[in-house]
Amino acid sequence: MLLSLLLLALALLSLGLALLTVVRVPVWLNWRAALLAGEFGWLLGVAPLLVGGTAWARWPDDAGVAGTAVALSALAVGLFWLPVGRGWWMGRKLTPALTKAFGAAPPRPAVTPGPVQTHDYAPGLALDFYPVRRADGRPAPCVVMVHGGGWDAGDRAQLAGFNRRLTRMGFAVAAISYRLAPKHPWPAQREDTLAAIAWLKARAADLGIDPTRLVLAGRSAGGQIATAVGYSGDPAVRGVVALYAPHDMRFAWSVSREDDALNSLKLMRQFLGGPPEGREEIYDTASGQALVQPGRTPPTLLVHGTIDTLVWVRHSRRLAARLDEAGVPHCLLELPWATHACEFTTLGPAGRLTARAVAHFLAAVTK
Numbered sequence: 001m002l003l004s005l006l007l008l009a010l011a012l013l014s015l016g017l018a019l020l021t022v023v024r025v026p027v028w029l030n031w032r033a034a035l036l037a038g039e040f041g042w043l044l045g046v047a048p049l050l051v052g053g054t055a056w057a058r059w060p061d062d063a064g065v066a067g068t069a070v071a072l073s074a075l076a077v078g079l080f081w082l083p084v085g086r087g088w089w090m091g092r093k094l095t096p097a098l099t100k101a102f103g104a105a106p107p108r109p110a111v112t113p114g115p116v117q118t119h120d121y122a123p124g125l126a127l128d129f130y131p132v133r134r135a136d137g138r139p140a141p142c143v144v145m146v147h148g149g150g151w152d153a154g155d156r157a158q159l160a161g162f163n164r165r166l167t168r169m170g171f172a173v174a175a176i177s178y179r180l181a182p183k184h185p186w187p188a189q190r191e192d193t194l195a196a197i198a199w200l201k202a203r204a205a206d207l208g209i210d211p212t213r214l215v216l217a218g219r220s221a222g223g224q225i226a227t228a229v230g231y232s233g234d235p236a237v238r239g240v241v242a243l244y245a246p247h248d249m250r251f252a253w254s255v256s257r258e259d260d261a262l263n264s265l266k267l268m269r270q271f272l273g274g275p276p277e278g279r280e281e282i283y284d285t286a287s288g289q290a291l292v293q294p295g296r297t298p299p300t301l302l303v304h305g306t307i308d309t310l311v312w313v314r315h316s317r318r319l320a321a322r323l324d325e326a327g328v329p330h331c332l333l334e335l336p337w338a339t340h341a342c343e344f345t346t347l348g349p350a351g352r353l354t355a356r357a358v359a360h361f362l363a364a365v366t367k
Contacts, residue, residue: 004065007055011072014048018079021337024307031261031309034339038083038305039348045080048073083337087349094333094353098360101331102239102299105363110135113167121176121199125192128156130163130173131208141213141238141366142200145175146193148220148245150262151271152181159219162343162355169359171366172209174200178225182270186286193229201236213366217241217358220311220340221271224249227288227319233296239365240288241358243303244311244340247319248289250276255312262310289319292326299329301361303354305338333357 020034021041037044052073058066098105114131121127132140143166147158156175163173178192197214204211214236218226223245230240246252249268253276256264269275276283284290291297300323304316316332323330335342335350342350 004055004058004069007051007058008065008069008072010051011048011055011069011076014044014051014076015072015079017044018048018076020307020339021079021083022307024309025339027259027261027309031339034307034309035341035344037080038337038339039342039345039350041080041082042084042349045077048076048080052077083349086336087353090335091353091356094356095360098331098357098364101329102301102361102364103367105360106367108363109138109170111140111168111170113164119199122192122195125177125179125195126156127174127176127196127199128160128163129207130167130175132167132170132172133208134170139204139208139210140170140172141215141362142172142174142207142209143215143217143241143362144193144197144200144226145173146178146216146218146222146225147175148218148222149180150267151186151189151221152267154180154221165346165355166358166362169362171215171362172207181267185273186271186282189225190229190285193225194232197229197234197236210366212236213238215239215241215362215366217243218245219243219343220245223247224286224288227300228286228291230300231288231291231293231297233293237298239299239301239361241301241303241361242288242316242319243343243354244305244308244313244316246311246315247287248315249283249287251318252315253283255314260309289322292319292322292328294326294328297323297326297328299361299365300331301357302330302332303343303357304332304334305340305342305350306334306336308339308342310340331357331361 020037025034055066055069117129147154176196179188201211216226216230223242302316320332338350343354
């Protein structure tokens with residue numbers, strides 16, 4: 001009986017974690033548990049499989065407790081492996097959806113990535129440049145990568161692995177630093193990003209990049225900066241990639257709470273100086289959604305997890321609706337099992353789909 005009770009407890013623990021692939025993580029639980037379940041469930045599912053198998057062997061001796069452990073373990077295995085199945089199904093439809101939105105992606109060029117270079121692009125601000133040399137001798141498109149961190153944290157090394165993958169696909173990357181809140185509220189981040197773009201353009205020949213083929217990309221807070229700056233009308237910005245980011249800051253304030261996982265009201269006060277009343281212009285210039293213009297806004301790729309508790313998926317849905325209304329080419333890749341930072345590894349289904357989507361998007365909009 002004691003062993004059966006232990007197996008039942010393990011089955012319940014596995015099921016509790018596996019449920020985070022279909023429901024939002026409670027506020028009292030670290031959101032990274034949902035990230036673990038969604039992206040590594042294919043591996044974690046082995047544990048309840050073993051628990052269920054052991055309980056099955058004890059079923060004749062203790063049918064009630066052991067049988068319950070078997071049932072709960074089976075359910076946990078199914079939930080852990082559900083993202084893989086969903087990811088496979090979505091992957092079958094991904095390329096046609098991206099081709100419809102942005103056109104076909106040309107073949108990848110033969111390239112040779114170079115060592116990372118660090119440059120000061122403004123006083124006190126640096127960027128990490130990931131160079132790439134194309135075999136055909138042509139200058140490479142450049143992705144300007146804007147890190148996340150709630151506007152008061154994070155750094156340019158945040159997506160180093162992702163940046164290196166982009167160079168192997170034929171894109172140079174400039175991962176930028178920017179001034180952080182609360183010492184430097186908006187629009188400091190916009191000014192810094194624009195300064196980095198100007199620096200890259202001025203040194204394009206030395207860096208081996210095409211100054212007319214830039215893409216802004218960012219995750220979370222960096223995604224907000226990417227759309228707010230990328231929608232400014234610069235024709236050199238061929239596209240914008242935003243991963244799980246807010247894009248209407250008045251709406252973001254309206255749904256923020258002090259008792260959520262991030263204390264988002266505090267973050268927004270630091271970033272924008274306070275509530276929207278009396279700061280309408282500040283809020284609007286920080287809102288990519290308010291800056292959408294037919295014929296001027298560049299194509300946009302959005303990626304968001306449906307059960308993200310840090311940044312609500314409705315932020316990306318609302319921007320996608322505005323882009324659709326304005327006739328701007330766009331695609332929202334919504335991942336039903338995924339939460340914040342879901343692209344951090346290509347070992348998981350969200351990471352693999354995000355990498356595929358970004359690769360197609362970049363190739364299509366910079367060709």
